Amino acid sequence: MVHPYAVLGFLAAVLPLVATPGASLVLLVQHVTDSGRRQALPVILGTATGLYIHATLAIAGLSALVMHSSQAFTAVKFIGAAYLIGLGIWTWRSATPSARASTHRHLPKQSGSVYAQAMLANVLNPKAASIYLTLVPQFIAPDHSFDGQILTLATAHALLMTLWLLAWTVLIRRASHTLRKPRFKRTAAKITSVVFLALGIRTAAT
Template structure:
């Protein structure tokens, strides 16, 4: 793969990644809910989920998935249902955080947050659709192995996404801190986070193979 092609891909990918999408809003919701560390861990989890799609796309599994309407529908609705579940769980949380000392409880373990974030991204077929639609534009079979080129582009994309998502996580965490300290603000936090998850779930449910 030529160096100029790689740079063109980096510029194009960076422009797309900077624009907030469902994954970014998910990460921001986590940061607002539990702080910067949780947001950064969510970003890492999402990147792992994205890496799974990259690997799947490289070996052709994603292509098979996208040709099966049944498989697409199953994965799509499972992912959407999980997001809506997280949203409802947050909205109807009975935790009462009246004082600043209690604003950190209850806190989800970072390992669980990482697992949930990775699962949400793995179960998002739209990510696979995007990779399959975007990456081939920069791949040339005459240059070398298509699989190797796909993996290279995927690695670059995921790396850029981690950096950008991490910055969004830090930004959202700073917003979350300003909302802490009162019963009213904690309720607002739960509502913002919960509605974020539910909206993402609804969008995922209406994803179609023709969209990227």
């Protein structure tokens, strides 16, 4: 079992990373703005699932293999970058009036697809994997269950991320009158697409 002070220390260390805008927050703003606050749940669940996947990979040692193999790390990095850039292109196209008219039937509004988007955005982020390979070991006691400690820290990480995304959901909800305006939705979608493209390019370049 992880010592409570270790959990608090881990949360303090990971808080700046959680507060840094990333794909999860961008997806939250996009889907809550477009379809309402209920879309926050699949985004949060998808993000939490991604964190548990990284924790499981760390336990299995697969993440370590990726981090210590330059070829494997590069492959994961570029897959994640391509996914974010693809989301950016799709979002931009959906914000264009002609594209919206022709593709509205095919937009991924189902909770399952939103969940998958959030999960993949997290799983394909090699920096998220590095948290469980470089940061988590600093808060693990060698005389206790290694697996249990990693899962405990992953749970704390997921709860912190959930609170952060819920806080943003409340802020978005309070601005719902403005967010429902078609012109604002189109502008927000274009800004979101640019952010996705920037995240993808940054992931590929770093």
